[in-house]
Amino acid sequence: MNKKVSEAIAFGIFRVLSFLLVGVLALILLFIIVRGVEAISWDFLTKMPSDGMTSGGILPAIVGTLCLMFGSIVFAFPIGVLSGIYLNEYLKESKLKRFLRLMTNNLAGIPSIVFGLFGMALFVNKLNFGDSILAGSLTLGLMVLPVIIRTTEEALKMVPNSLRVASYALGATRLQTVFRIVLPIGMPNVLTGLILSMGRVSGETAPILFTVAAYFLPKLPTSIFDQTMALPYHLYVLVTSGTNIEASRPMAYGTALVLVIMVLIFNLSANLLRRKFSKKVKLK
Amino acid sequence: MNKVVRKYIENSVVSVLFTSSLVTTITVIFITFFLFYEGMGLFREKPLEADFIIAVNKSNTVKKLDNQQIGAVFNQDITNWKELGGDSLPIEILSLYTIENYYSEEDLGEDFSLLPQKINEFLEQTPGAIVCFTKAFMPEKIHGDEIHIDNIELLQFLKGKSWLPTSQPVAQLGILPLILGTLWVSLGAILIALPLGVASAIYMAEVAKPKLRNLLKPVIELLSGIPSVVYGFFGLIIIVPFIQQLFNVPVGETALAGSIVLAIMALPTIITISEDAIRTTPLALREASLALGATRWQTVLRVVIPYSKSGISAGIILGIGRAIGETMAVLMVTGNAGTMPTSFLQPVRTIPATIAAELGEVPMGGVHYKALFMLGIILFLINMIINISVEYIKKGRVGR
Numbered sequence: 001m002n003k004k005v006s007e008a009i010a011f012g013i014f015r016v017l018s019f020l021l022v023g024v025l026a027l028i029l030l031f032i033i034v035r036g037v038e039a040i041s042w043d044f045l046t047k048m049p050s051d052g053m054t055s056g057g058i059l060p061a062i063v064g065t066l067c068l069m070f071g072s073i074v075f076a077f078p079i080g081v082l083s084g085i086y087l088n089e090y091l092k093e094s095k096l097k098r099f100l101r102l103m104t105n106n107l108a109g110i111p112s113i114v115f116g117l118f119g120m121a122l123f124v125n126k127l128n129f130g131d132s133i134l135a136g137s138l139t140l141g142l143m144v145l146p147v148i149i150r151t152t153e154e155a156l157k158m159v160p161n162s163l164r165v166a167s168y169a170l171g172a173t174r175l176q177t178v179f180r181i182v183l184p185i186g187m188p189n190v191l192t193g194l195i196l197s198m199g200r201v202s203g204e205t206a207p208i209l210f211t212v213a214a215y216f217l218p219k220l221p222t223s224i225f226d227q228t229m230a231l232p233y234h235l236y237v238l239v240t241s242g243t244n245i246e247a248s249r250p251m252a253y254g255t256a257l258v259l260v261i262m263v264l265i266f267n268l269s270a271n272l273l274r275r276k277f278s279k280k281v282k283l284k
Numbered sequence: 285m286n287k288v289v290r291k292y293i294e295n296s297v298v299s300v301l302f303t304s305s306l307v308t309t310i311t312v313i314f315i316t317f318f319l320f321y322e323g324m325g326l327f328r329e330k331p332l333e334a335d336f337i338i339a340v341n342k343s344n345t346v347k348k349l350d351n352q353q354i355g356a357v358f359n360q361d362i363t364n365w366k367e368l369g370g371d372s373l374p375i376e377i378l379s380l381y382t383i384e385n386y387y388s389e390e391d392l393g394e395d396f397s398l399l400p401q402k403i404n405e406f407l408e409q410t411p412g413a414i415v416c417f418t419k420a421f422m423p424e425k426i427h428g429d430e431i432h433i434d435n436i437e438l439l440q441f442l443k444g445k446s447w448l449p450t451s452q453p454v455a456q457l458g459i460l461p462l463i464l465g466t467l468w469v470s471l472g473a474i475l476i477a478l479p480l481g482v483a484s485a486i487y488m489a490e491v492a493k494p495k496l497r498n499l500l501k502p503v504i505e506l507l508s509g510i511p512s513v514v515y516g517f518f519g520l521i522i523i524v525p526f527i528q529q530l531f532n533v534p535v536g537e538t539a540l541a542g543s544i545v546l547a548i549m550a551l552p553t554i555i556t557i558s559e560d561a562i563r564t565t566p567l568a569l570r571e572a573s574l575a576l577g578a579t580r581w582q583t584v585l586r587v588v589i590p591y592s593k594s595g596i597s598a599g600i601i602l603g604i605g606r607a608i609g610e611t612m613a614v615l616m617v618t619g620n621a622g623t624m625p626t627s628f629l630q631p632v633r634t635i636p637a638t639i640a641a642e643l644g645e646v647p648m649g650g651v652h653y654k655a656l657f658m659l660g661i662i663l664f665l666i667n668m669i670i671n672i673s674v675e676y677i678k679k680g681r682v683g684r
Contacts, residue, residue, distance in 0.1 A: 007581035014487040021484050021551065022500055025507045028518050028548070083305035090301060102675065103309040109602075109671045110315065110664065111609025113636040117643070117660040121318040125648065142311050149308065175294050196509075203511025206611040206636070210643055232513045232612075239517050240616060256514050267509045271502060 029260070036257025039250040045258070048218035053238060054247040056218075058255055063220050064133075064228030065262070068208065069201045071137025071224065076145045077194055084152025084190075089178050108146035112206040115143045120210040134224040136212025143207055144197035151193025155186040188277040192270045199266030203259060205232040231259045319664055323657030326441070330433050331454045331651060335419040338453065339428040341411050346370040348432045351454040352444070357414065358453060365412060373412035378403065379453070380417070396421060404428075416453045436651070441658070447622035447633070449642065449652040457655050459662070461624045465539070465632035468625050469614060470607040472543025473550055478600060480547070481554030485596070488555070489562040490584050501559075508552035516616030519545035524617055533629050537619030540628040545613045550603040557602060561595020562588055594677045601677070605670040609663060611636035635659050 047057030083100075091097045119139030129135040159182050167177040183190075205213075213233035221228040238252040239245070331351040332338070338354065340346065346368050349357070356362040357375060366372040378386060386406065392398050400423035407413050407428035415428070436457060444458015484504075488497050520537075523544050528536030565588045573583040589596070619631025620641060639656050646652040 003579045003582065007579045010581045010585075011487070011491050014483045014491060017480055018484040018487040018492070018500070021480055022503060024548065025503065025551075028510075028515075029507075031518065031522070032514065079304045079307050082301050083307060086298075086301035086305040090298060091305075100305055100309065103312050105675070106312050106668065106671050107308045109605055109609075109667050110312075111611065111636055111667060113609065113611040113639050114315065114319070114660050114664050114667075117322075117639065117657060118315045118318055120643070121322050121657070122314065126318075145308060145311070149305075173290065173294060175297055199509050203509070203513070205511070205513050206640055209640055232511050235513045235517060236612060236616070239513075239520060252517065256517050259511055260514055263509050263511060264506065267506050271505075 032253070032256050032260055035253040036260075039254030040257060044251075044254050049216065049251075050218070053216060053251060054244050055251075058229075058231070058234060058251070058258065060218060060220055061229040061231045061234040061255070062258065064212075064214075064230040065202050065232075067133050067221060067228060068136050068140055068212065068230060069198050071133055072139075072141035072144060072201050073194065073198060074141075075138060076141035076148055076197070080145050080148025080193075081152050081190060084149045084156065085178060085183070087149070088153045088156040089174075089182060104146045104149055107142070108150075110143075112143065112204055113209075115139055115207040116210050119207060124211055130225065131210075131212055131214075131227045132225045133212055133221055133228055136208045136228075136230075137224075139207045139211050140201045140204060143204065144200055147197045147200065148193050151196065152186075152190050155189030155193070156182060158189060159185050188273055192274045192277075195266050195270040195273070199263045199270070202262050202266070203232055205236055208233060231255060231262070235259060315664070319657055319661045323654055323661050326651065326654035326658050327436055327438060329436055329651050329654065331436055331457060332433055336416060336453050337419060337422050337426075338414065338416045338431040338433070339407060339422075339426050340415075340431060341407055341413045341428055343411055344370055344373075344429065346431075347429060348434075350434060350440070351436075351456065352446075354431075354433070354454045355446075355448070355451060355456050358416070371411075375414060376410050376412050378406050378413060378415040381452075400424070441655075445624055447638070449646075449655060455651055455655075457651070459635070459659065461622055462633055462635050462638055462659065463662075464625050465618070466608055466634040466636075468539050468628070468632060469542040469546060469618060469634055470604055472539060472628060473546035473607045474600070474604055476543060476547035477550045477554055477603060481551050481599075481603070482558055482596060484551075485555045485558035485562060485599075486584060486589075489559045490580065490588065501556075504552050504555055508556070512549065512610060512613040513616070515545055515549050516613035519613060519617040527629075531629055535619055535631060537617055537631050538629050539618060539625060539632040542614045542618035542632070542634070543628070545617050546607045546610055549610060549613060550607050553606055554599045554603040557599030558592075558596045561592040561599065564595065565591045598674050598677050601670055601674050605667060605674075608666055608670075609636060611640050615640050635663050639663075 044057045045062065046059055048059055049061075050056035087097065087100060091100075116139070119135060119142075123129045123135035123138050124131060127135075163181055163185065164177055167181045168174075172180070208230055212227060212230070214227040214229050215237055217227060217229050235252060235255045238248045238255060338349075344365065346365060349368065353362070353368055357368075358377065358379070360377075362368065363375050364372060365375060383392075387402055391402060399417075399421050403415055403417065403421070404423045404425075404427040407415060407426065413428070414431075433454070441457055441459060442463075443460055444456065445460050446456045446458050447461055448456040488500055492500065519541055524536035524541050526536070527533070527538060527541050569587050569591060570583055573587045574580070578586070614634050615637035618634065618637065620633045620637055621631035622633050622638075625632045639659055642652070643656050646656065
């Protein structure tokens with residue numbers, strides 16, 4: 001009897017804690033959505049900021065974030081996928097493989113502000129790119145590289161070995177097997193990783209602080225050597241150091257919501273893609 | 285022939301693949317290199333700004349001061365040479381800030397042309413004099429003794445109790461308050477997140493029905509994707525005022541606010557990893573325990589948790605790692621006071637927040653700039669240690 005009571009109490013506490021937790025997290029989302037919806041309008045999404053960022057829109061920040069996302073992916077996606085292929089398809093369990101894994105994990109764990117320092121030292125100063133989309137994209141790209149490598153590896157692991165063997169049996173080379181059989185089948189999952197990393201790139205602030213982000217720049221970037229505004233940095237500026245913090249509050253809510261929606265869209269579509277694909281594999 | 289071409293293509297593709305897989309390693313090496321390249325120069329610098337000179341009267345027995353002493357002198361915390369090991373003489377400071385007390389504008393002539401002369405006069409006539417000017421204003425031949433200032437030392441850098449990198453005439457570069465601030469905020473976060481996170485992980489893995497679990501898990505995973513600025517924004521609007529009212533403190537931007545926000549941010553990491561670890565417990569172990577008449581709770585407590593201990597610890601350590609490196613949210617809610625933390629209801633300043641807040645405004649290559657890179661090195665090293673220990677813990681698990 002006593003055992004049963006203590007079990008009921010323990011699980012009851014766990015249940016309450018878990019629901020409390022999910023409740024708090026849901027509250028955060030709800031809070032941002034409710035307050036943000038009031039601030040968002042067509043003008044908000046398509047106009048330049050004006051009056052010391054207390055009115056107008058956030059168009060340059062949206063465009064800037066999209067540019068950074070695109071730029072970092074163009075750089076990181078090919079490298080990440082190729083290195084995922086190498087790790088999973090070519091390398092046997094060995095010292096080299098463990099070392100490369102360790103380095104990838106290390107890179108994944110480095111705090112984002114350290115990437116900011118590094119990007120500033122190498123891309124902005126040493127290579128003389130200045131504060132530019134190029135410098136910011138490269139910094140962000142290096143930061144999400146481990147994510148892409150890992151998801152590629154996982155994706156390729158899920159491809160059944162029988163397919164590889166069948167391909168070899170038909171006389172295909174390793175190269176043909178990898179690029180005609182393994183990669184196409186693993187592709188949807190590889191893309192999941194891509195989408196996840198795009199979500200991550202769009203929300204990062206610390207790495208772009210010193211490599212690209214502009215405090216206030218009401219024009220759209222025209223080349224990869226331009227500075228640009230970006231959503232997360234814009235939110236930070238609006239909340240902490242705008243010219244009139246109270247008056248720009250609604251702008252901040254709106255910006256936060258746009259940012260959250262952007263990230264959620266990426267994450268949700270990655271989830272959906274993953275789910276759809278895992279069903280397909282089962283059919284085979 | 286065809287075979288040769290094919291072989292050639294295969295080999296070149298393999299080398300391209302190999303090169304790509306080296307990029308992460310190269311990046312880690314580059315990051316290490318550049319942090320040290322920019323940061324290590326700090327210990328070859330004097331804390332004094334580039335061309336400042338500090339001098340005293342010739343009869344003064346004090347010839348050497350460390351930068352804390354100089355800071356105290358110019359803040360007038362110390363007003364007598366006795367306190368610095370010299371004769372009992374009142375300290376009289378002549379610098380750009382105090383010059384009006386001694387000389388009028390006419391005395392100094394046009395464009396301060398007579399200033400060098402006046403400095404020498406002052407140095408000769410006042411036994412307790414200490415003067416501080418840039419080289420441009422100093423006389424060519426100083427009728428006094430230059431104070432010798434040591435280069436910045438690692439130990440002093442680590443132990444120093446005040447972080448005032450822009451103070452005049454010498455920068456106070458002590459990172460102890462920053463290290464402690466980081467530790468306080470992260471520790472607080474873990475104290476909050478650990479029981480909550482592990483409890484939820486156990487609930488989701490062991491108690492909740494699969495349907496509920498399939499609802500909760502994606503929500504928690506989604507939350508790990510929300511940008512840190514958004515959490516910081518939420519903290520600033522909701523948690524900071526709440527703390528201010530609840531504890532009746534002058535400012536709500538405190539270590540506690542930082543800990544709460546960080547806890548919320550670290551929870552998804554801790555829950556996801558711990559839950560995965562718990563679920564790897566073999567069914568046979570559970571069934572054996574249940575067959576012996578144990579309740580589910582006893583099974584969880586005595587079988588599942590001990591078995592998944594290393595996985596749970598890995599989750600916790602990764603959570604701590606995330607908390608220590610987190611920049612923006614902490615920057616927004618902790619108030620950023622560079623003083624020694626004494627309570628959770630006080631503003632504190634963490635290492636990443638310091639870098640983020642100050643790097644934008646420092647001149648490149650200066651003492652302050654190098655000091656910020658040094659902070660980056662410290663952060664990098666902490667992170668390395670955390671990663672290696674996670675790797676080690678995981679290995680212990682595999683070995684079993």
